[in-house]
Amino acid sequence: MKRTDATWWENRRVAPSRRSAAFGYSLPNKVGRVVWGFVYVLFFRFSPRPFHGWRAFLLRRFGARIGPRCRIYSAAKVWAPWNLECQIGATIADGAEIYNPAKVVLCEGAIVSQGAYLCAASHDYEDPDFPVIEATIRIGQRAWVAARSIVLLGVTIGDDCVVGAGSVVTKSMPPNTLCAGNPAKVIKQIRNERTG
Numbered sequence: 444m445k446r447t448d449a450t451w452w453e454n455r456r457v458a459p460s461r462r463s464a465a466f467g468y469s470l471p472n473k474v475g476r477v478v479w480g481f482v483y484v485l486f487f488r489f490s491p492r493p494f495h496g497w498r499a500f501l502l503r504r505f506g507a508r509i510g511p512r513c514r515i516y517s518a519a520k521v522w523a524p525w526n527l528e529c530q531i532g533a534t535i536a537d538g539a540e541i542y543n544p545a546k547v548v549l550c551e552g553a554i555v556s557q558g559a560y561l562c563a564a565s566h567d568y569e570d571p572d573f574p575v576i577e578a579t580i581r582i583g584q585r586a587w588v589a590a591r592s593i594v595l596l597g598v599t600i601g602d603d604c605v606v607g608a609g610s611v612v613t614k615s616m617p618p619n620t621l622c623a624g625n626p627a628k629v630i631k632q633i634r635n636e637r638t639g
């Protein structure tokens with residue numbers, strides 16, 4: 444099934460946006476990423492581990508929406524801070540990478556563990572122009588994306604969902620489930636004592 448078909452995107456519940464590979468990103472986008480790269484290396488990457496407020500401040504200066512009590516660790520990587528939203532108490536662990544040409548949203552209390560990769564873009568390889576396609580990733584409230592997992596563009600991880608370590612999530616996952624594997628599948632329902 445083509446990535447341009449509505450049903451392919453139905454799973455992801457978001458409309459893709461397409462960007463010509465030839466023209467790439469706008470100048471402001473490129474300049475923004477270069478400046479952010481310097482700021483990241485100089486002020487973010489080697490900041491002391493407990494300085495979450497400082498790192499949130501830096502990300503906000505570049506347009507990120509970071510709620511209170513978020514913990515974004517110093518070895519986390521964010522491609523475009525202006526496309527990052529972290530709601531209250533969300534966590535991005537060391538070594539996690541947010542590749543976000545489209546928006547990435549971590550809802551309240553969501554956790555992205557070590558080495559996880561949230562990948563909000565791809566290419567339409569069936570189109571001769573090989574355009575970039577982008578779609579929002581949303582990690583639900585209190586959902587946990589465990590270590591070394593990959594979450595692909597357009598995926599929504601439901602509230603209180605757990606994505607097992609090393610999973611590759613290609614489709615949206617329902618709330619209150621343990622999902623794992625490559626491709627990730629629902630393994631079981633979670634009886635969630637945090638939410639009832």
Ligand SMILES: CC(C)(COP(=O)(O)OP(=O)(O)OC[C@H]1O[C@@H](n2cnc3c(N)ncnc32)[C@H](O)[C@@H]1OP(=O)(O)O)[C@@H](O)C(=O)NCCC(=O)NCCS
Nearest residue numbers: 556557588589590591605606607608609610621623624630
């Ligand atoms: C998901 C996890 C929490 C285990 O949850 P659990 O409820 O104890 O699940 P179980 O171990 O009972 O496994 C249930 C089934 O899912 C499978 N499974 C569990 N985790 C899996 C994974 N990551 N990938 C593939 N399958 C997995 C098990 O093999 C088992 O399958 P089976 O029923 O066929 O035997 C754990 O496997 C995991 O991934 N932890 C993340 C660790 C991490 O990221 N740490 C860093 C932050 S501290």
